Amino acid sequence: MQKNGYGMDTASAICVADPTVWVAALFVDELRAAGFNVITEKESNSTSALKIQGILLKLFAEPANSSVIETDVHIKLIASESSGFVAKRSFFVKKSVINVWGTTNYFQTSIDNATRQIVKDMVSSIVNLLNRYPELSGKMPHTKYISLGEL
Secondary structure (H helix, E strand, O other): OOEEOOOEEEOOOOOOHHHHHHHHHHHHHHHHOOEEEEEEOOOOOOOOEEEEEEEEEEEEEEEEEEOOEEEEEEEEEEEOOOOEEEEEEEEEEEEEEEOOOOOHHHHHHHHHHHHHHHHHHHHHHHHHHHEEEEEHHHOOOOOOOEEEOOO
16 A cells, blocks of 8 residues: 555555565475475375465555555464374464655565565474474485465
């Protein structure tokens, strides 16, 4: 949402690409950086892989006042495994950026900051889940396989 100097809505800020695809790609990159072997649902032959599905519930940025852009990101993850194990968790991040010059670049900076934070939080949660339930990690002790559904 974009606002004028009086705080009135003036226009919508629209994503140029599908945000679910973008967030899912960031999530995959961060999982791989954490040492996970990520396979997509189409590539999955293994029924023992931990399957992670996500729902992007909210991605919203707006000027909080004339000099601050606030972004909210809300994602729900569902982790499941063929044994019947299911875990669900919601993640919410609010980030703000000081918009000194009043340009739209600060919208993207705010969205990038919030998205990077929520992706790191989600990966940390997956690591904690696998530490808590090591039987979900698969048969190879140094590689964790995760089948990733789309956000």
